[in-house]
Amino acid sequence: MDILLLVLHVFLSLGIITLVLLQKGAGASAGAAFGGGGGGSGGGGVFGAAGSANFLSKTTAFFAIGFFVNSLVLAYLAANRDVQTDSVLDALNAPITELSVPADAADVPPTDVPSAVEIDSSSVTDLPPADVPPPAGE
Numbered sequence: 001m002d003i004l005l006l007v008l009h010v011f012l013s014l015g016i017i018t019l020v021l022l023q024k025g026a027g028a029s030a031g032a033a034f035g036g037g038g039g040g041s042g043g044g045g046v047f048g049a050a051g052s053a054n055f056l057s058k059t060t061a062f063f064a065i066g067f068f069v070n071s072l073v074l075a076y077l078a079a080n081r082d083v084q085t086d087s088v089l090d091a092l093n094a095p096i097t098e099l100s101v102p103a104d105a106a107d108v109p110p111t112d113v114p115s116a117v118e119i120d121s122s123s124v125t126d127l128p129p130a131d132v133p134p135p136a137g138e
Contacts, residue, residue, distance in 0.1 A: 005074055012067040019060040 002074075002077060005070060005077070009067070009070050009074065012063055012070060015063045016060060016067060019056055019063060023056045023060070
């Protein structure tokens with residue numbers, strides 16, 4: 001049904017574009033109303049005597065109403081969809097679960113790195129304390 005509504009939406013939008021481009025603008029007859037020739041001058045006012053209720057404008061209004069209603073239906077269907085998305089914003093709002101240690105992580109053998117207690121102090125080089133400034137010659 002979503003695909004059908006999307007196809008209808010595309011046709012309605014293309015129809016509105018086509019109908020608007022086919023219509024003559026209101027300013028096109030303004031020059032004729034002020035004596036510019038073209039057969040439309042005389043008694044019709046600025047926008048001509050025909051008025052704006054011709055076939056193209058009524059059809060454009062029909063397409064616009066259909067486009068508006070179809071937009072509302074598509075927005076409603078999109079808002080009430082139960083599809084799981086991989087959105088970053090959804091991940092930020094998700095509840096935080098506790099981290100669990102995998103069963104095989106507890107069985108990790110000890111490493112060969114000596115602990116701090118096993119380090120012999122003779123292997124550490126003589127370093128000056130951190131608060132002593134370096135000699136002036138350097």
